[in-house]
Amino acid sequence: xxxxxxxxxxxxxxxxxxxxxxxxxxxxxxxxxxxxxxxxxxxxxxxxxxxxxxxxxxxxxxxxxxxxxxxxxxxxxxxxxxxxxxxxxxxxxxxxxxxxxxxxxxxxxxxxxxxxxxxxxxxxxxxxxxxxxxxxxxxxxxxxxxxxxxxxxxxxxxxxxxxxxxxxxxxxxxxxxxxxxxxxxxxxxxxxxxxxxxxxxxxxxxxxxxxxxxxxxxxxxxxx
Amino acid sequence: xxxxxxxxxxxxxxxxxxxxxxxxxxxxxxxxxxxxxxxxxxxxxxxxxxxxxxxxxxxxxxxxxxxxxxxxxxxxxxxxxxxxxxxxxxxxxxxxxxxxxxxxxxxxxxxxxxxxxxxxxxxxxxxxxxxxxxxxxxxxxxxxxxxxxxxxxxxxxxxxxxxxxxxxxxxxxxxxxxxxxxxxxxxxxxxxxxxxxxxxxxxxxxxxxxxxxxxxxxxxxxxxxxxxxxxxxxxx
Numbered sequence: 001x002x003x004x005x006x007x008x009x010x011x012x013x014x015x016x017x018x019x020x021x022x023x024x025x026x027x028x029x030x031x032x033x034x035x036x037x038x039x040x041x042x043x044x045x046x047x048x049x050x051x052x053x054x055x056x057x058x059x060x061x062x063x064x065x066x067x068x069x070x071x072x073x074x075x076x077x078x079x080x081x082x083x084x085x086x087x088x089x090x091x092x093x094x095x096x097x098x099x100x101x102x103x104x105x106x107x108x109x110x111x112x113x114x115x116x117x118x119x120x121x122x123x124x125x126x127x128x129x130x131x132x133x134x135x136x137x138x139x140x141x142x143x144x145x146x147x148x149x150x151x152x153x154x155x156x157x158x159x160x161x162x163x164x165x166x167x168x169x170x171x172x173x174x175x176x177x178x179x180x181x182x183x184x185x186x187x188x189x190x191x192x193x194x195x196x197x198x199x200x201x202x203x204x205x206x207x208x209x210x211x212x213x214x215x216x217x218x219x220x221x222x223x224x
Numbered sequence: 225x226x227x228x229x230x231x232x233x234x235x236x237x238x239x240x241x242x243x244x245x246x247x248x249x250x251x252x253x254x255x256x257x258x259x260x261x262x263x264x265x266x267x268x269x270x271x272x273x274x275x276x277x278x279x280x281x282x283x284x285x286x287x288x289x290x291x292x293x294x295x296x297x298x299x300x301x302x303x304x305x306x307x308x309x310x311x312x313x314x315x316x317x318x319x320x321x322x323x324x325x326x327x328x329x330x331x332x333x334x335x336x337x338x339x340x341x342x343x344x345x346x347x348x349x350x351x352x353x354x355x356x357x358x359x360x361x362x363x364x365x366x367x368x369x370x371x372x373x374x375x376x377x378x379x380x381x382x383x384x385x386x387x388x389x390x391x392x393x394x395x396x397x398x399x400x401x402x403x404x405x406x407x408x409x410x411x412x413x414x415x416x417x418x419x420x421x422x423x424x425x426x427x428x429x430x431x432x433x434x435x436x437x438x439x440x441x442x443x444x445x446x447x448x449x450x451x452x453x454x455x456x457x458x459x460x
Contacts, residue, residue, distance in 0.1 A: 074398035081431045
């Protein structure tokens with residue numbers, strides 16, 4: 001590319017969006033799928049780890065230590081380390097992305113259950129609820145605001161990181177960024193980057209709304 | 225079949241991970257590991273220096289006056305959600321059109337956005353967390369407002385502030401390798417080349433280098449805390 005061609009190449013060429021709409025939609029769907037899959041896997045693993053940490057107190061620091069260690073591994077390195085074993089597959093993208101969500105999800109879940117007042121636990125016990133019902137019907141709803149807060153951060157950061165998964169050929173909006181870069185054609189790059197930021201904000205709003213719907217009492221408590 | 229020349233020698237297709245990591249011919253010369261490491265360290269140091277120069281005074285002054293309490297909630301969310309790759313991707317076309325090239329501005333600004341929140345957050349909460357009595361005592365002793373800010377508030381917040389700088393440094397070093405995918409080089413280039421040439425061992429060696437530098441950064445910044453006077457260290 002000569003500098004002249006670059007100067008005439010606009011940041012965004014609107015007709016490209018219409019012409020290549022199918023490609024953009026496909027990237028958006030892939031991006032969403034990768035985000036949801038990774039966070040879902042993260043939630044399942046985090047639930048198990050949190051349950052272990054809450055049941056066996058001595059496990060709290062090894063578990064937070066381990067998830068904290070996972071979080072500090074550079075994404076480029078983690079994708080790179082898994083490629084020789086799982087190839088350029090979706091699994092190679094999802095495993096690191098799920099691993100990165102664990103720290104925030106476990107931290108917030110454990111904090112949420114710890115924040116349940118002792119008197120509430122005693123009352124539930126006194127009402128004769130079985131241990132399973134105590135956890136599911138009393139403690140979980142009270143811990144939910146913390147869990148939702150963690151989930152929001154996990155989803156937003158995952159949606160941002162999915163762009164990096166494009167380097168191992170898993171598509172998504174990051175693929176548009178790389179494509180634009182290789183062709184020095186800026187429209188896909190601008191579209192990919194702005195849509196990934198927009199998607200993160202929309203998902204954040206969606207989970208926020210879901211959280212408000214699931215925990216109506218937190219609103220009432222603030223109002224009174 | 226030979227790969228492109230990295231360092232002083234061409235990287236053979238069937239190179240072993242350790243053969244690459246311990247082969248002195250790959251460490252020296254242009255594109256060698258040392259040159260790439262230097263590239264990465266210069267970029268990360270510049271980002272950290274600018275981030276600290278912006279975030280620390282801003283957070284200290286705002287916390288001193290009790291302003292900007294609301295900014296904290298925003299910064300907490302932001303600090304884990306900055307999509308560095310997308311931000312840099314948005315900035316590359318703008319930078320190129322202005323004739324500033326692929327490097328260093330787009331990745332520099334994206335990394336700066338990543339580094340600012342943890343430093344700001346920890347400095348702010350560090351200063352706000354100081355016992356009011358200590359500050360009142362300092363004022364009562366006749367210290368000037370400036371002295372209260374620098375010698376009491378900032379000094380007592382040092383440990384918490386350093387923890388924030390450590391988090392920022394690890395994140396910056398861990399994220400900088402995406403630069404290799406945005407038209408630059410740096411330590412991430414071996415991961416990029418390994419992927420591009422379908423060379424798993426080069427890829428693994430590159431990933432080990434990148435992860436190793438991040439781990440080392442965390443350790444070094446953790447050790448920095450030990451250089452603090454014992455009284456200040458105990459406060460954290």
